[in-house]
Amino acid sequence: MSFERALLRDVAPYMPGEQPTGDIIKLNTNENPYPPSPRVMEAIASLSAQDVSRYPNAVSQRLREVAAERYGFPGPEWVFAGNGMDEVLAMTLRTFVDPGDTVLSTYPTYSLYEVLVKLHGAEWLTADLTDDYQLPEGFADNKARLCFLTRPNAPSGVAVPREVVEQVCETFDGLVFIDEAYADFANDSCIDFPHRYPNVIIGRTFSKSFSLAGLRLGLAFANPEIIESFMKTKDSYNINAVTQAAGIAALEDYAHMETNVARIKATRRRLTEGLRELGFAVPDSESNYIFASREGARGIFKRLKERGIFVRYFHERGLDVGLRISVGADGEIDAFFAALEEIIGDSKFGRE
Amino acid sequence: MSFERALLRDVAPYMPGEQPTGDIIKLNTNENPYPPSPRVMEAIASLSAQDVSRYPNAVSQRLREVAAERYGFPGPEWVFAGNGMDEVLAMTLRTFVDPGDTVLSTYPTYSLYEVLVKLHGAEWLTADLTDDYQLPEGFADNKARLCFLTRPNAPSGVAVPREVVEQVCETFDGLVFIDEAYADFANDSCIDFPHRYPNVIIGRTFSKSFSLAGLRLGLAFANPEIIESFMKTKDSYNINAVTQAAGIAALEDYAHMETNVARIKATRRRLTEGLRELGFAVPDSESNYIFASREGARGIFKRLKERGIFVRYFHERGLDVGLRISVGADGEIDAFFAALEEIIGDSKFGRE
Numbered sequence: 001m002s003f004e005r006a007l008l009r010d011v012a013p014y015m016p017g018e019q020p021t022g023d024i025i026k027l028n029t030n031e032n033p034y035p036p037s038p039r040v041m042e043a044i045a046s047l048s049a050q051d052v053s054r055y056p057n058a059v060s061q062r063l064r065e066v067a068a069e070r071y072g073f074p075g076p077e078w079v080f081a082g083n084g085m086d087e088v089l090a091m092t093l094r095t096f097v098d099p100g101d102t103v104l105s106t107y108p109t110y111s112l113y114e115v116l117v118k119l120h121g122a123e124w125l126t127a128d129l130t131d132d133y134q135l136p137e138g139f140a141d142n143k144a145r146l147c148f149l150t151r152p153n154a155p156s157g158v159a160v161p162r163e164v165v166e167q168v169c170e171t172f173d174g175l176v177f178i179d180e181a182y183a184d185f186a187n188d189s190c191i192d193f194p195h196r197y198p199n200v201i202i203g204r205t206f207s208k209s210f211s212l213a214g215l216r217l218g219l220a221f222a223n224p225e226i227i228e229s230f231m232k233t234k235d236s237y238n239i240n241a242v243t244q245a246a247g248i249a250a251l252e253d254y255a256h257m258e259t260n261v262a263r264i265k266a267t268r269r270r271l272t273e274g275l276r277e278l279g280f281a282v283p284d285s286e287s288n289y290i291f292a293s294r295e296g297a298r299g300i301f302k303r304l305k306e307r308g309i310f311v312r313y314f315h316e317r318g319l320d321v322g323l324r325i326s327v328g329a330d331g332e333i334d335a336f337f338a339a340l341e342e343i344i345g346d347s348k349f350g351r352e
Numbered sequence: 353m354s355f356e357r358a359l360l361r362d363v364a365p366y367m368p369g370e371q372p373t374g375d376i377i378k379l380n381t382n383e384n385p386y387p388p389s390p391r392v393m394e395a396i397a398s399l400s401a402q403d404v405s406r407y408p409n410a411v412s413q414r415l416r417e418v419a420a421e422r423y424g425f426p427g428p429e430w431v432f433a434g435n436g437m438d439e440v441l442a443m444t445l446r447t448f449v450d451p452g453d454t455v456l457s458t459y460p461t462y463s464l465y466e467v468l469v470k471l472h473g474a475e476w477l478t479a480d481l482t483d484d485y486q487l488p489e490g491f492a493d494n495k496a497r498l499c500f501l502t503r504p505n506a507p508s509g510v511a512v513p514r515e516v517v518e519q520v521c522e523t524f525d526g527l528v529f530i531d532e533a534y535a536d537f538a539n540d541s542c543i544d545f546p547h548r549y550p551n552v553i554i555g556r557t558f559s560k561s562f563s564l565a566g567l568r569l570g571l572a573f574a575n576p577e578i579i580e581s582f583m584k585t586k587d588s589y590n591i592n593a594v595t596q597a598a599g600i601a602a603l604e605d606y607a608h609m610e611t612n613v614a615r616i617k618a619t620r621r622r623l624t625e626g627l628r629e630l631g632f633a634v635p636d637s638e639s640n641y642i643f644a645s646r647e648g649a650r651g652i653f654k655r656l657k658e659r660g661i662f663v664r665y666f667h668e669r670g671l672d673v674g675l676r677i678s679v680g681a682d683g684e685i686d687a688f689f690a691a692l693e694e695i696i697g698d699s700k701f702g703r704e
Contacts, residue, residue: 003448003527003551004581013584016410026406035401044404044594045397049387052396052598053563054378058368083435086587094471096355099451112588119446119585175355199355211405214593229356233471235438236368236464241566242396242594246404 007121014115017312025332028310030182030289032211033329034260036246037253040212043245056241059231063239063247067219070251071191077224078194080231081247083238085181085205085218086112089148092201092220093120095233096175097145104144104172106135108319110154110179133158133283140172147172150179152186155314155324157285159186169197175226177201184209184261185268186286194222201226208288209257210250215243264288268327274337278344280322293322303343309336359473366467369664377684380662382534382641384563385681386612388598389605392564395597408593411583415591415599419571422603423543429576430546432583433599435590437533437557437570438464441500444553444572445472447585448527449497456496456524458487460671462506462531485510485635492524499524502531504538507666507676509637511538521549527578529553536561536613537620538638546574553578560640561609562602567595616640620679626689630696632674645674655695661688 017029035041064076073079082088089112097103099121105113107126117124125144127136133156140147149168152159169176180202183189193200201222207213217239220230239247250257272282272290280292294300301313301323312324325336369381387393416428425431434440441464449455451473457465459478469476477496479488485508492499501520504511521528532554535541545552553574559565569591572582591599602609624634624642632644646652653665653675664676677688 003578004584005448005450007450008447008581008584011584014588016407016588019407019409029407031406034405036404040404041399041401044399047393047396047566049393049563052388052392052566053386054383055368055371055381055559055565056568057371083592084587084589086589090587095360096357098357098359099473121451207407211401213407213589214399214404216408216589216592226355229360232356232360232363232365235436235442236366237436237438237565237568240435240568240592240595243592 008119011115011118014112018310020310024308024310025328025335026310027326027328027332027336028312028324030208030287030326031213032208032260032264032288033327033332034211034263036211037250037256039249039253039256040246043249044242047242047245051241051245056237056239056244058237060239060244063244066248066251070254071221073194073221077227078221080220080222080227080234081239081244082218082220082234083243084207084216085179085203087216087238088203088218088220089113089177089179090116091230091233092146092175092177093117093122095229097122101145102143104142104147104174106139106149106153108153108155108316109148109150110181111314111316113148129153129156133160135160135164135168140168143173145174147174147176148179149176150181151190152182152285152287154182154287155289155312155319156283156291157182157287157289158283159188159286162188162190165190166193169193169200172199175199175201177203179203181205182208182287184257185265185288191221198223198225206247206250209261211257211260212246212250215246217243217247264327267330267333271325271327271333278340289324289326291322291324297322300340300343304336304339307339309339360471363467363470366464370662372662376660376662377680377687378662379678379680379684379688380664380676382560382639382678383565384560384612384616384640385679385684386563386615388563389602389608391601391605391608392598395601396594399594399597403593403597407589408591408596410589412591412596415596418600418603422606423573425546425573429579430573432572432574432579432586433591433596434570434572434586435595436559436568437531437555439568439590440555440570440572441465441529441531442468443582443585444498444527444529445469445474447581449474453497454495455498455500456494457500458491458502458505460505460507460668461500461502462533463666463668465500481505481508485512487512487516487520492520495525497526499526499528500531501528502533503542504534504637504639506534506639507641507664507671508635508643509534509639509641510635511540511638514540514542517542518545521545521552524551527551527553529555531555533557534560534639536609537617537640543573550575550577558599558602561613563609563612564598564602567598569595569599616679619682619685623677623679623685630692641676641678643674643676649674652692652695656688656691659691661691
């Protein structure tokens, strides 16, 4: 006898990238190779026994105040905090989408969206990006309750122009969730859109640029009416005391994040150019990963893994021609290139 | 223009107890007055920068292994970990209840259930407990997809006999979620039920007996088929690295928790007897709070608050005659009684 809901039976769970341990080079889940701000580590270590034994602030008040100020919003009523961006995404469905409604996105995009939409009992509609990862003509004419737009896109790293996103926000009937998980690595962002568009939610995560993947913190910025709706559906105490303190410390040491981002962008340039020299097609990425296509991508993926170097390979249509490679530390990228040149030089390469 | 789902418009959000700060005595949210194990604090302080910057173990593997061993289950496939018991409760609905289905519980019970059920678009059905907080005749004959049973009950603190719960598990058609948030303060528990009943989920929290309310950790114990369903609906990385480490440390220093529980039970006895002497009706509580009824409860609540002593007052039917008082530290209970005797001695008492 099974108790689970019938709709779960057809949902393939989201597959996060592997989290192997040991002496390996991990370029598969877009973590930040550099440590978080020392002020974050201090905030964690200085937590008191009472901070641990008492319930945390139910609405992450101080964190939202600091975030509002940092990102140019009038106050905390423009900010919602989630247990990682994943929770923000799932809650966006629970708060604004009824089962049976349609949710629009692009293909490709962050693959978690589809899982969440199906778990919610909603319909999943996608429009293919063009060959250079731009929005197709008439994208916003699709009818749906919600649209997920990743900017920069996953896994290509390409950011569609702000003007194009603006046009979507103006013409699309429903809510537009702009997933800016990687925006700190991009040339610009849409963080100012909620001031002008009542139908826009901007999603941010602390997992990438701020090096806090282990702590789970995501933010949503939107007009106060939307934030108030989130407050109705959230778990009573969704962000624990440690994460609230760490998030505040991270925002207060913003320069630390910017320094790490600058290093990652420099390494991204080197990674992109090196791969192009080896015959890979690599679109200009505005993210902390690049997508590199070349014949025999799957074989290269496997051979890298044998050498303890983990990148991401997707079996999906159009993505099975390439590798998504996180921009690691410089030494990691050196080791990656050394292994890659060996593999490509190997005469057996590409046969399977 | 509103974007939120129509069903949210009629849901009154859950109201957690106040979290005032400053020089007050807090007996209103059932936190543990004693600090967590020093090993928990060590585990938090010794988190490395890499623990923070990398994604945590997606399935809380080690935590679930330690919990399975501690509570007598064959392995981690019998255990699910949630971001606080609140997440476990919400996920139970998302995983096992379709919108439109009925969810059964008692009245009174933990008031969050009703909010979660309505947010999920399900129907909320309750059967009144008897005057001595026992399950009414024929309770399990109600048809529903899921039943929430709090044992010990909130807010009375009374635990219905195990045999009665067994009978519910045997005869009820749907899933039975036994919420054992406070079971460590009780004389016995139903933690062994999942071995015998495929339709039982036992919920536990670290917020009470383990003094970890600030970290958000709840567990569910059930047969592996049920746990697997939870795994499909959970957020990819729902428990952060700090909470996983702290939960393991807490379970490994189980004796610390037991010592604190013994102290709280001793204070509970004193609190119960003292209140009875002052004319309150207090059922025997197996929890870390007691429910004390007496004429003029609301006035007493207000006067205690004026004196900086926070207890909980519920406006709901049948509960507006009493106060729910968390079992604090001995000094806090001394101060509570001193204030209470003053209030009750005051001639103006009970007039409003």
